[in-house]
Amino acid sequence: MKDPISIRAARLEDAEAIWRLQGLPGYRYGTLRIPFPALEGVRARLAKPDPNQILLVAEGCDGVILGNAGLRSLEGRRSHVGEIGMGVDDAHVGRGIGSALLAALIDTADNWLALKRLELTVFADNAPAIGLYRKFGFVEEGLLRAFAFRAGRHVDALAMARLIA
Numbered sequence: 001m002k003d004p005i006s007i008r009a010a011r012l013e014d015a016e017a018i019w020r021l022q023g024l025p026g027y028r029y030g031t032l033r034i035p036f037p038a039l040e041g042v043r044a045r046l047a048k049p050d051p052n053q054i055l056l057v058a059e060g061c062d063g064v065i066l067g068n069a070g071l072r073s074l075e076g077r078r079s080h081v082g083e084i085g086m087g088v089d090d091a092h093v094g095r096g097i098g099s100a101l102l103a104a105l106i107d108t109a110d111n112w113l114a115l116k117r118l119e120l121t122v123f124a125d126n127a128p129a130i131g132l133y134r135k136f137g138f139v140e141e142g143l144l145r146a147f148a149f150r151a152g153r154h155v156d157a158l159a160m161a162r163l164i165a
Contacts, residue, residue, distance in 0.1 A: 004060075004061050005066060007056055007058055008057060009054070009056060010055040012046045014065055014068075015042045018068050021067070021068060022087075023035070023036070023037055024090045026093065027088065029151070030122075031087055052072055052073045053070055054072075054105070054108055055069075058088070058100055065089075066088065066089045067086065067088035067097040067101055069085065069086035069104070069105055070085050070086070070105075071084055073113055080116040081118075082105075082117070083118075083120065084119070084120045086101050093128065094128070099132060099135070102132065103136070106118065106136060117163050117164070118138070120133065120138065121160070122160060123150070123156070124155070124156040124157055133160050133162075138160040138162045139160060140158050140159070140160055141161050142158070143158060144158070
């Protein structure tokens with residue numbers, strides 16, 4: 001059985017918990033983050049949020065932050081597009097946290113922001129994340145070769161998107 005979690009907006013007091021997540025090896029391995037994140041960077045982002053961005057956390061019943069996600073609306077001629085990023089605590093992967101975060105972002109995009117297109121990039125070797133995104137209607141649009149440098153080598157990523165008809 002999956003543990004109960006709640007999804008809510010990130011708050012300034014979540015900075016240390018989000019910083020802790022960003023430092024976890026598995027979390028970092030699936031993102032563009034580098035080792036040894038700065039706590040002040042997380043605090044600054046939460047203290048002065050981007051008005052075009054929604055930042056969410058998944059909180060366990062014990063108050064521990066188990067994952068986080070963001071949706072950034074683009075501007076101008078791409079104002080119909082949102083970009084998504086997310087991560088889950090290494091010890092809690094596979095427990096529905098990513099699904100809950102992604103469902104909340106999609107609900108916000110579809111029902112509150114009138115976004116037509118959601119975009120993301122995911123490392124091509126991250127099968128669990130790719131499966132999650134496919135489950136929510138994302139499709140691969142392209143392979144981004146040597147997209148990022150990770151763990152001593154260049155790795156590919158997939159460009160994925162979900163369109164509202």
